Amino acid sequence: MTLLDVRELSVGFSSLYSSIKVISDLSIHVDHGEVFGLVGESGCGKSLTAYSIMGLLPENAYAEGAVFFKDKNLLEIDREELRKLRGKDISMVFQEPMTSLNPVLKVGYQIAEVFMAHYGTSKKEALSRAVELMKAVRIPSSELRVNEYPHQMSGGMRQRIMIAMAIACRPSLLIADEPTTALDVTIQAEILQLIRNLKDEDNMSVLFITHDLGIVSEITDRVGVMYAGRIVESATVSNILNSPRHPYTMGLLDSLPTVKGKPLKPIPGNVPRPEDLPEGCRFSDRCRFAMSDCHDVEPELAEAAPGHLARCIRAGESLWHS
Amino acid sequence: MAFIDVKNIKKHFQLKKGVRGKGKVLKAVDDVSFKVEKDSVFAIVGESGCGKSTLARILVRLIEPTSGTVSFNGEDLFNLKRTALKKFRRSVQIIFQDPYASLNPRMRVYSTISEPMKIHRIVPSGDLKERVAELLTSVGLTPDMMDKYPHEFSGGQRQRICIARALSLSPEMIVADEPLSSLDVSIQAQIINLLQDLKQKHHLSFIFISHDLNVVHYFSDMVAVMYLGRIMELADTDELFERPLHPYTELLLKSAPKIGVKNRSKHVSNRMNATEIPSPVDIPDGCLFYTRCPKRFDACNRIIPQLKKFEGHSVRCLLYS
Ligand SMILES: Nc1ncnc2c1ncn2[C@@H]1O[C@H](COP(=O)(O)OP(=O)(O)OP(=O)(O)O)[C@@H](O)[C@H]1O
Ligand SMILES: Nc1ncnc2c1ncn2[C@@H]1O[C@H](COP(=O)(O)OP(=O)(O)OP(=O)(O)O)[C@@H](O)[C@H]1O
Numbered sequence: 001m002t003l004l005d006v007r008e009l010s011v012g013f014s015s016l017y018s019s020i021k022v023i024s025d026l027s028i029h030v031d032h033g034e035v036f037g038l039v040g041e042s043g044c045g046k047s048l049t050a051y052s053i054m055g056l057l058p059e060n061a062y063a064e065g066a067v068f069f070k071d072k073n074l075l076e077i078d079r080e081e082l083r084k085l086r087g088k089d090i091s092m093v094f095q096e097p098m099t100s101l102n103p104v105l106k107v108g109y110q111i112a113e114v115f116m117a118h119y120g121t122s123k124k125e126a127l128s129r130a131v132e133l134m135k136a137v138r139i140p141s142s143e144l145r146v147n148e149y150p151h152q153m154s155g156g157m158r159q160r161i162m163i164a165m166a167i168a169c170r171p172s173l174l175i176a177d178e179p180t181t182a183l184d185v186t187i188q189a190e191i192l193q194l195i196r197n198l199k200d201e202d203n204m205s206v207l208f209i210t211h212d213l214g215i216v217s218e219i220t221d222r223v224g225v226m227y228a229g230r231i232v233e234s235a236t237v238s239n240i241l242n243s244p245r246h247p248y249t250m251g252l253l254d255s256l257p258t259v260k261g262k263p264l265k266p267i268p269g270n271v272p273r274p275e276d277l278p279e280g281c282r283f284s285d286r287c288r289f290a291m292s293d294c295h296d297v298e299p300e301l302a303e304a305a306p307g308h309l310a311r312c313i314r315a316g317e318s319l320w321h322s
Numbered sequence: 323m324a325f326i327d328v329k330n331i332k333k334h335f336q337l338k339k340g341v342r343g344k345g346k347v348l349k350a351v352d353d354v355s356f357k358v359e360k361d362s363v364f365a366i367v368g369e370s371g372c373g374k375s376t377l378a379r380i381l382v383r384l385i386e387p388t389s390g391t392v393s394f395n396g397e398d399l400f401n402l403k404r405t406a407l408k409k410f411r412r413s414v415q416i417i418f419q420d421p422y423a424s425l426n427p428r429m430r431v432y433s434t435i436s437e438p439m440k441i442h443r444i445v446p447s448g449d450l451k452e453r454v455a456e457l458l459t460s461v462g463l464t465p466d467m468m469d470k471y472p473h474e475f476s477g478g479q480r481q482r483i484c485i486a487r488a489l490s491l492s493p494e495m496i497v498a499d500e501p502l503s504s505l506d507v508s509i510q511a512q513i514i515n516l517l518q519d520l521k522q523k524h525h526l527s528f529i530f531i532s533h534d535l536n537v538v539h540y541f542s543d544m545v546a547v548m549y550l551g552r553i554m555e556l557a558d559t560d561e562l563f564e565r566p567l568h569p570y571t572e573l574l575l576k577s578a579p580k581i582g583v584k585n586r587s588k589h590v591s592n593r594m595n596a597t598e599i600p601s602p603v604d605i606p607d608g609c610l611f612y613t614r615c616p617k618r619f620d621a622c623n624r625i626i627p628q629l630k631k632f633e634g635h636s637v638r639c640l641l642y643s
């Protein structure tokens with residue numbers, strides 16, 4: 001059953017002089033108890049997609065389309081109702097911890113506040129729960145460090161404080177935007193296991209944004225690949241990683257470091273700016289499989305194989321090598 | 323003479339007195355020594371909170387160590403005179419772990435990147451725009467972005483602004499603290515190629531802190547593995563990845579995520595075998611890794627192992643003495 005249903009979401013920025021669309025007609029859904037992975041080029045719109053769901057877009061941004069959570073359209077419900085959902089039913093781990101932690105409040109208090117705000121828990125009780133959560137995210141000497149300020153913690157500890165805040169109320173939807181970038185692989189594994197346990201115990205759903213394809217492989221069920229503000233491919237995780245249908249996805253897999261001493265193979269060229277997208281397919285000017293038709297009309301997101309969607313006119317051919 | 327020579331560096335933080343009396347000491351970095359040669363990439367890996375960023379800040383003279391010395395080209399870093407310090411500030415750059423916090427929110431990208439070049443007068447002011455455009459392009463951004471403010475960018479774009487700023491002064495060394503953590507693998511590859519190119523053509527050296535072991539393996543020449551403020555193993559990169567000696571190094575390398583591997587998390591959680599989490603506030607007696615070590619034996623929680631040479635590695639473990 002679907003918990004989150006994003007339908008034709010477009011997001012843009014308007015100013016006095018111009019209006020720029022950075023996400024175009026994005027549709028994704030996340031089922032109950034499912035981990036949906038969102039990957040894609042830096043700057044393609046992943047975090048803004050997350051902000052749209054949370055109702056946290058910047059002032060000068062607009063959003064069109066619909067974001068259904070259960071039966072409510074989050075783009076239309078009133079602020080008060082959204083505020084009650086946020087942090088409780090839907091919560092988010094932000095990409096940059098310092099954007100969401102308050103530098104002048106103790107970390108333990110910031111976690112405790114979540115309980116106090118949503119359940120009216122007493123401060124003492126909330127603080128002791130904060131210590132429990134800090135232990136769960138593997139912060140050593142939690143009883144002592146609950147009294148520290150964010151600047152006294154390491155980058156990865158701050159990231160874990162934010163994870164603790166996000167899972168405090170055991171949300172039904174967790175949006176995790178690059179949640180483990182500051183964690184070493186052993187603590188990272190423990191945090192992923194913690195998320196997996198919540199998924200198994202509470203049937204929690206996760207929208208997991210990451211650049212790490214190993215993590216994608218490990219924790220996600222289905223994956224959406226974004227390029228220049230659009231979903232260009234979506235399928236089960238094994239289909240995405242083993243038999244990608246979109247040349248952008250293939251290019252990502254080819255960029256991974258392999259043999260030492262051999263130059264790496266990034267996708268040639270740069271992402272187009274939203275202001276000057278190429279004619280036709282948005283990836284056409286960087287695509288090694290492009291044909292003349294690719295420069296004329298932008299392809300639809302179509303089924304290339306059962307349950308496997310790709311926005312490429314050559315998705316039916318076998319272009320992928322391995 | 324080594325380019326950078328780090329000797330017995332300690333950084334201890336005095337924690338505020340708790341309710342129950344005495345304030346504790348947090349040993350963030352504890353007796354760390356290593357050398358970095360010119361034109362090389364020295365990687366530092368290790369558990370979150372083990373002291374990497376603290377060490378990085380010491381190496382660029384942003385904070386002072388509790389004790390120990392760092393020499394840069396043979397000169398004591400913490401006793402540099404004015405002109406020598408100015409030269410150091412120009413030739414050694416840092417890329418911070420947290421890009422958002424290290425960019426001035428009220429400064430356009432153009433000023434952020436050009437300001438250091440103005441201060442050090444290394445580019446005629448008429449050429450600044452062109453140089454900024456060139457730097458932005460080299461990290462996969464576009465020249466028109468120089469007129470924007472930090473909040474108008476994505477996380478990975480901000481990270482690349484910081485890389486461009488670090489490159490602007492054509493430094494001799496960059497201390498890079500997780501510089502690629504927010505980048506997709508294609509842009510990551512593009513930037514590693516760029517850094518490798520600068521290393522070869524302009525003899526740029528790096529201290530490279532990263533949790534991404536594939537990137538460390540690919541990009542670095544030497545690796546130091548840290549745990550609770552100390553170096554547990556130090557070796558040539560290929561050698562370390564092929565033949566890790568310290569049980570912690572072994573555990574770390576085995577724990578990396580891999581495409582096609584589904585149950586890593588479960589295995590790692592089991593392997594960590596830790597009910598108690600070791601803390602830099604309460605350093606265990608004996609070996610620091612004792613509580614989690616799969617190969618521990620009796621003596622390990624009594625005797626503190628020293629960093630010793632063993633078959634080309636330096637390793638802090640009683641198994642090798
Ligand atoms: N406040 C803003 N004003 C104008 N443009 C913005 C603003 N915030 C983001 N953008 C632009 O919108 C695009 C999408 O940004 P977003 O943060 O969603 O990218 P992302 O996919 O999360 O990238 P990354 O992987 O680098 O974090 C980017 O090109 C960015 O420059
Ligand atoms: N100003 C400070 N006051 C008190 N403790 C501090 C301070 N700065 C750092 N610490 C502590 O020192 C230890 C090492 O922190 P550091 O930031 O160097 O870790 P790190 O290895 O960079 O970790 P990460 O991989 O998570 O970024 C941590 O326990 C941290 O909380």
Ligand SMILES: [Mg+2]
Binds near residue numbers: 047177
């Ligand atoms: Mg982002």
Ligand SMILES: [Mg+2]
Binds near residue numbers: 155374
């Ligand atoms: Mg750090």
